[in-house]
Amino acid sequence: MRILRNRLRRSRRPYQAFAAITGLLVAVLVVFATPEGAARARTGYSFGVENSWIRVQNIGNANATVEVDYFDEQGRLAGKDTCPSPVCPPMFPGSGWTFFQRDNPSLPPGFQGSAVVSTDQPIVAIMAKDVFRGSNFAIAGDTVTTGPGSHRLFLPLTAKRDGPLRDWQGRFAVQNMSDTVTACLTITYLSNYTDSEIAWEPYKPGAAGAPRLPGCPNGGMPLAPRATLFRDPDTMPVPEQFTGSVRIDLHKNAANQGPERQFISATADTWNSLFSPFASYRALDESELGTDIILPLIDRQVGPGNSYSTHFQIVNKDPTRPARVDLRFDGFDLSSGVAQFVSKTNTITVRGARLCFQDRDDFANCLAPGERLPFNFVGTVRLTSSEPIGVIVNRATSLGDTFTNYRGIRPA
Secondary structure, eight states, X not given: OXXXXXXXXXXXXXXXXXXXXXXXXXXXXXXXXXXXXXXXOTTSOOOOEEEEEEEEEEOSSSOXXXXXXXXXXXXXXXXXXXXXXXXXXXXXXXXXXXXXXXXXXXXXXXXXXXEEEEESSOEEEEEEEEEEETTEEEEEEEEEOOSOOBSEEEEEEEEESBTTTTOEEEXXXXXXXXXXXXXXXXXXXXXXXXXXXXXXXXXXXXXXXXXXXXXXXXXXXEEOTTOEEEEOTTTSOSOSSEEEEEEEEEEOOTTSOOGGGOOEEEEEEEEESSSOOEXXXXXXXXXXXXXXXXXXEEEESBSGGGOEXXXXXXXXXXXXXXXXXXXXXXXXXXXXXXXXXXXXXXXXXXXXXXXXXXXXXXXXXXXOTTOOOOTTEEEEEEEEEEEEEEEEEEEEESSTTOEEEEEOBOOO
C-alpha cells in the first residue's frame, strides 16, 4: 500500500487551513468552517470562512483502493474516508476523487489535524483551500509529492503584519510523518531586515543553560508521531512587521534516534488581511536547494492595467556562510508595442534571507544602485550562487486580487 500523510482542519470558526503533502506520507492541514458569524479562531486572528479539500488521481494501471485516515494535532486517529460520495464507482486508471473535509461527519467543527492517504496504486494529489471573507473569495493550493519526507526544511517566505498597511501575513504547519518516531525540532526565524537569524523555538541551539524539553535531551521541542505544529501571526515569536524565512532542523531524540530517522513535512501560506491575495507552497528540503536557480516568469507592471508584478525571496542554506549571488535578468520591455530586449545583472550577498521587488526603483529591486527594470517588463531571472539557496516567487496584481507563487527551478 502506498501511504500519503496529510494535515487537515475542519472548523466552525473563521480559521486557517494549511497543506503540505510529501513523501510516501502526505502532510496536509485542512479546515472546515461554517458561517462567518462564528467565533474567532482560537489563535486570536480571523482569516475568514475556510474549507480544505484533497484531490487524488489514480495514475496506475489498475483500479485503486483508497483510504484516508484523519489525525488530530496530537496525532490521534480522528476519522476516516473511503468514498467521498454516497456511492463510489471503482477509481479506474486516470480517474480521481475529491475529498471535502467539510462533508466528513466524523470531523467535528473546529477540527485541526492531518490525514494519511493509503492506496494500492500510484497516485498524484493536490491539496487546496478556499476562503470567504464577506464578498471576497480566495483560493490556494499546491501539488503534493510522494517522497520520504526530510530531516531539514526551509520555508523561504513568511510574514507577520508587514507592509505599509501591516496587512501581509504568513502561517505555516510542520508535521511529523512518522508513525512511531518522535521528532525533536528547532524552528529558526530569519529576518529580511537584519539578514540574520532573530528568533528560535524552543531556544537557540547551543544556548548556555537552556532547559531541555522532555523527549528531546539533545535540543529542540518534541513533535509526536503523526502530530502537527501550527504557527500563525499570533504565535510566531517574532516582532510585528516581520518578513523573512523559516528553517526547521531536527535533533537526536530521547530514544537515541537521530535526524536521519526522523522525517517531517511543512507547508506555508501567504495572504493579505485586507484584500484577497492567498497562496501556498510546500517547504523546500536540502535536495531542492542549489547554486543555479531559474525563475522562468518575472514581471514588472504588465497585463491589464499594468497591474501584474512579481517579487521573490532568497533563503541561504547556512547563514554562517554568506552566499554571493549573481542575478541576471533577461526579458523584454513591451512599453512601445515593439518588444525591446533588456538584460541587467547585479551581485548581492545573502546571509539569511533577501526579498527582491521587481516594481521598485530602489535597493529593494536587488539591482545595482540607480538601475531598475522598465515598466512593462516580462522576462526571467537566473541566480548563480556561491552557496546553496532556495527561492519562492510571488506574482500578484493590484486588480482583482489575483495572487500565486512558485518555487525556483534547478536546471537539470
